[in-house]
Amino acid sequence: MSLKFGTSGLRGLSTDLNGPAAALYATAFAQYLLSSGQASPGDPILLGRDFRDSSPSISAICAGALARAGLTVLDCGTVPTPALALYGLEKGAAGLMITGSHIPADRNGIKFYRPDGEIAKIDEQAIGAAADALKAQASAIDATPGEAEDHAAQAESLFLARNKAILAEGALSGLKVGVYQHSTVARDMFVEVLAHYGADVVPLGRSAEFIPVDTEAVSPATIDLLKGWASEYKLDAIVSADGDGDRPLVSDETGLPLRGDLLGLIAAQFVGAMVAVTPITSNSGLERQEGLSVLRTRVGSPFVIEAMQEAVRDGKTGVVGFEANGGTLTATDFILNGTMLKALPTRDSFLPVLAVLSRAAHRQRPLSSIVADIALPVALSDRIENFPLETSAALMAHLRAGMDNLSAFLKPIGTPQSVSDIDGLRVTLSDLSIIHFRPSGNAPEMRCYVEAETAGKAESLLEQGLARIRAFESQRG
Structure with a gap:
């Protein structure tokens, strides 16, 4: 079965996961919780899912496996991942979220949560080892679906209450905001929360079929939709999220999406954070923001969470984290609106959405103007989908083999000045622009990130970077 842990959870083809594999990993997780003392027989364990066609079946299989392992399964239904995580922290219960997040509809995955929050890389290793031990046993894995207690209303209510207390009453009055609903589990909650604060909300693009929306690399087709809606309805902003509602998407009044790391920065400033933990792929201009100490990590929420926890252990206060996809995490408590x-400490799309909309409402200025004031370098990213894993591995090995290889690869683009190898290869060129090559951690995709002083230069650099990747693939033939 071609399943693997990526930047956030287990991922693979739905056909591989939907069956014994789902039962295998649910059982392995239950055994790990019980053997490590993080759960006792009969303890509750939460189960949530997104709107993918395969998610209900995978969820039912996991419910059966968890019950047979001795745990009490609480079904939280189709709720955002941060809502599931919040409910788990409230009840002191572990949880599983059945979701492929933003990846194509023919894929799916499982995100795992301990009673104290999202699992770390060391937990992934333990779960993987437990799964390998189960596979080695002679008896087949029982994939019989099971039932669960319905706790969807409780999980939803807790998350709504959290988000309805962040801003003052009427804080978004005067704003007309579109909600691109597509197939995200956050779609109805966004409408309710924004309306609660007085925004004029326009639901858009609701879909019965699953639509993968990558908030870090928004597709041209999606941007065309956003621009059309922004013009047609005269919107101040459009908001949305990925499939499981933990990565935000916000466009300005023209329909142009805002960078996720910019949303994270605004959220950090909104809560009054002192420390921001973010991956190497986030904008290099973050370090120039006054009053905010920035710590860099590899890509993936487990690495961000680990660094946030370390910052707290070191006595730091006001600690947040965010990723280039906009998902924002809080490691410490904050006082907001009294x-x-x-x-x-898990990715959340609601906090950054509320932070950026409240700034627009308070300053009574267009989002495009607010973005211009922050003046970060122009940063863009894109991906090549269905890029074979062996090809991406070969490309990275080739580029890491020596500066001669890297220089030759980049010769049509520019001259390397310095290189960071924290996660992928992030190259600063002689003109101080940046190009970063990185295989996706959870899908057969090759990603390219760029930064430059102007939009035109960034667009050209991104186009050239993707062309070099495709040329390498073509040469391997």
Whole structure:
């Protein structure tokens, strides 16, 4: 079975996961929780899912496996991943979210949560080892579906209450905001929360079929939709999220999407953070923001969470994290609107959406103007889908083999000045522009990130970078 842990959870083809594999990993997770003392027989364990066609079946199989392992399964239904995580922290319960996030509809995955929050890389290794031990046993894995107690209303209510306390009453009055609903599990909650704060909300593009939306590399087709809606309805902004609602998408009044790391920065400033943990792929201009200490990590929420936890252990206060996809995490509590926003160390799309919309409403200025004031370098990214894993591995090995290889590869683009190898290869060129090559951690995709001083230069650099990747693939033939 071609399943693997990526930047956030287990991922693979739905056909590989939907069956014994789902039962295998659910059982392995239950055994790990029980053997490590993080759960006892009979303890509750949460189960949520996105709207993919395969998610209900995979969820039912996991429910059966978890029940047979001795745990009490609470079905939280189709809720955003941060809602599941928040409910788990409230109940002190572990959880599984059946989701492929933003990856194509023919794929799916499982995100795992301990009773104290999202699993770390060391937990992934333990779960993988438990799964390998189960596979080695002679008896077949039982993939019989099971039932679960319905806790969807409780999980949803807790998350809505959190988000309805972040801003003052009427804080978004005067804003007309579109909600691109597509197939994200956050679609109805976004409408309810924004309307609660007085925004004029326009639901858009609701779909019965699953549509993968990558908030870090928004497709041209999606951008065309956003621009059309922004013009047609005279919107101040359009908001959305990926499939499981933990990565935000926000466009300005023209329909142009805002960078996720910019959303994270605004969220950090909104809560009054002192420390921001973010992957190497986030904008290099973050380090120039006053009053914010920036710590860099590899790509993936487990690495961000680990660094946030280390910052807290070191005595740091006001600690947040965010990724280039916009998902924002809080490692410490914050006081907002006179109430405490409890730490939620998992990706959340709602906090950054509310932060950026409240800034627009408070300053009574277009989002495009607010973005221009922050003046980060122009950063773009894109991906090549269905890029064989062996080809991406070969490309990275070739580029890492020596500066001669890297220089020759980049010769049509520019001259390397310095290189970072934290996660993929991030190359600063002689003109101080940046190009970064990185295989996706959870899908057969090759990603390219760029930064430059102007939009035109960034667009050209991204186009050239993707062309070099395709040329390498073609040469391997």
